[in-house]
Amino acid sequence: MTAAKRRIVPEELSNPSWRVLSFIFLLLAAFVALLLFPVPEFKGYIDPFYSPLILLLPIPAMLRLTCYTFRRGYNRHVFQHPQACEAANRNDDRSRDYTGETTPLMKIENLHRYFVYGSLLILPFFFYDLFVSLTYGGGFILRAGSILMIVETALVTLYLLSCNSIRSLIGGRNDCFSCMHAPRARKGVYDLQSFFNSHHDNLAWLSLIFVVAVDLYIRALMAGWPIDFTLFKIVGI
Amino acid sequence: MKKISLGIYRQDPSADRKGKIVKYHVPVEEGMVVLDAVRHVQENTDPTLAVRWNCKAARCGSCAAEINGVPKLMCKTRIEDIGDDITVEPMRSFTLVKDLVTDISPAWAVARSLPHFHPRQRSVHPFRIEEMDVERSQEFRKCIECMLCMDVCHVKREHNTSYVGPRYIVKAASLDMHPMDSLDRSKFLDREGGIGYCNVTKCCQAICPAHIRITENAIIPEKERAADLFYDPLMMLLKRLRKVKD
Numbered sequence: 180m181t182a183a184k185r186r187i188v189p190e191e192l193s194n195p196s197w198r199v200l201s202f203i204f205l206l207l208a209a210f211v212a213l214l215l216f217p218v219p220e221f222k223g224y225i226d227p228f229y230s231p232l233i234l235l236l237p238i239p240a241m242l243r244l245t246c247y248t249f250r251r252g253y254n255r256h257v258f259q260h261p262q263a264c265e266a267a268n269r270n271d272d273r274s275r276d277y278t279g280e281t282t283p284l285m286k287i288e289n290l291h292r293y294f295v296y297g298s299l300l301i302l303p304f305f306f307y308d309l310f311v312s313l314t315y316g317g318g319f320i321l322r323a324g325s326i327l328m329i330v331e332t333a334l335v336t337l338y339l340l341s342c343n344s345i346r347s348l349i350g351g352r353n354d355c356f357s358c359m360h361a362p363r364a365r366k367g368v369y370d371l372q373s374f375f376n377s378h379h380d381n382l383a384w385l386s387l388i389f390v391v392a393v394d395l396y397i398r399a400l401m402a403g404w405p406i407d408f409t410l411f412k413i414v415g416i
Numbered sequence: 417m418k419k420i421s422l423g424i425y426r427q428d429p430s431a432d433r434k435g436k437i438v439k440y441h442v443p444v445e446e447g448m449v450v451l452d453a454v455r456h457v458q459e460n461t462d463p464t465l466a467v468r469w470n471c472k473a474a475r476c477g478s479c480a481a482e483i484n485g486v487p488k489l490m491c492k493t494r495i496e497d498i499g500d501d502i503t504v505e506p507m508r509s510f511t512l513v514k515d516l517v518t519d520i521s522p523a524w525a526v527a528r529s530l531p532h533f534h535p536r537q538r539s540v541h542p543f544r545i546e547e548m549d550v551e552r553s554q555e556f557r558k559c560i561e562c563m564l565c566m567d568v569c570h571v572k573r574e575h576n577t578s579y580v581g582p583r584y585i586v587k588a589a590s591l592d593m594h595p596m597d598s599l600d601r602s603k604f605l606d607r608e609g610g611i612g613y614c615n616v617t618k619c620c621q622a623i624c625p626a627h628i629r630i631t632e633n634a635i636i637p638e639k640e641r642a643a644d645l646f647y648d649p650l651m652m653l654l655k656r657l658r659k660v661k662d
């Protein structure tokens with residue numbers, strides 16, 4: 180707990196509980212499954228996990244692992260520091276060692292912004308995939324899967340742009356808006372971002388659910404499930 | 417009249433080695449708050465019951481306690497909202513004085529250790545602050561120093577580290593985001609204040625009776641500022657270059 184006892188790997192990882200182990204197991208299992216059973220594309224649907232390259236997956240993975248929302252999630256439900264706020268369900272106690280985000284390993288959390296920059300570079304591919312799915316066959320086609328992808332793209336975009344590091348970057352770190360160039364515009368952008376930031380937790384979880392949903396949807400189509408009805412279609416010339 | 421069962425933690429550390437929950441039956445009327453019930457016991461059943469309160473309007477922060485295990489203000493918690501089996505205990509993160517009263521004075525030492533307001537040089541008097549710049553630190557000034565956030569925070573409560581605690585990150589942020597202040601307290605918070613111990617689990621924000629968005633608006637921004645100073649090589653380089661230019 181004190182500087183003298185500071186370790187490199189936090190107690191939870193050097194002496195993990197079944198919760199920590201199952202968390203790590205799930206992450207690894209998902210990664211292995213993605214590698215062993217790839218579905219890069221099916222009938223104009225590009226799977227988000229393979230766009231543009233499965234090798235880039237560690238960037239969004241690290242984005243989420245270092246994201247404040249997911250930090251809260253695993254610190255509570257995996258590490259149980261504390262599991263809940265009320266006395267009865269905290270599952271934290273004095274006998275447990277605690278280093279929080281002070282160990283060299285956990286200090287990686289401070290580099291969250293770099294995973295944000297990396298993810299911003301990948302973000303356009305979501306829009307490209309959406310475009311590809313909407314123009315499948317040469318004209319314009321709106322299928323159930325594309326609707327799922329529209330929601331997914333919107334959520335991923337809002338999730339990423341509402342990030343706390345971006346909030347700091349565009350104004351949070353400044354003490355005086357009126358001292359900057361174009362103060363009103365700067366403050367306006369900051370306020371708008373802050374609004375979405377206050378929903379960051381919801382956006383984080385919803386966007387994750389939708390990315391997985393799109394992946395599962397495409398896998399279901401590949402397996403021959405007849406769920407992809409067409410709503411609207413303009414035939415290409 | 418309807419009666420509720422009210423368990424109150426009783427212990428006089430100078431006499432009892434261990435505390436216990438004593439059950440009282442208190443008649444309640446509509447609109448009564450937990451503090452009313454506790455005072456009913458003090459006035460009618462046992463005048464030796466120690467409880468601290470002042471404003472009864474959620475302004476002074478004195479009546480902080482744990483009600484059914486959740487840190488709350490006794491004067492702001494309505495009985496009809498939490499049922500008729502209620503337990504009130506003192507804040508566990510602080511040393512007990514007696515019954516529901518704890519000693520929160522260690523927090524004042526933390527307050528004194530924070531770098532104070534340092535007005536910028538060349539600032540004109542009186543300070544004139546634009547409205548757009550007041551907002552952020554204004555939110556933090558709603559703090560009533562009830563210390564409930566310090567009580568609920570596991571870093572203080574279960575691990576007793578060198579962390580200054582959520583209340584003082586709020587204080588630091590209110591000074592840091594003041595346009596006339598010249599310091600960056602994230603340096604102090606990272607090096608001495610133990611901000612790295614906070615794992616953004618947001619219990620403080622969930623229970624703050626002044627509805628300050630502690631984690632989102634104070635702690636995370638201070639963590640990001642500390643990252644600028646100590647962890648982000650690009651930012652550190654930019655800062656250095658800027659300094660060379662000045």
Ligand code: SF4
Pocket residue numbers: 477558559560561562563564565566582583586623624625626627628630
């Ligand atoms: S920040 Fe909120 S919970 Fe903490 S002392 Fe101030 S009013 Fe109380």
Ligand code: SF4
Pocket residue numbers: 568569570571581582613614615616617618619620621630631635
């Ligand atoms: S968010 Fe940080 S300061 Fe607030 S209760 Fe959790 S660990 Fe403590």
Ligand code: FES
Pocket residue numbers: 242246247248249291295338339341342343344345379383
């Ligand atoms: S804080 Fe969640 S993405 Fe940055």
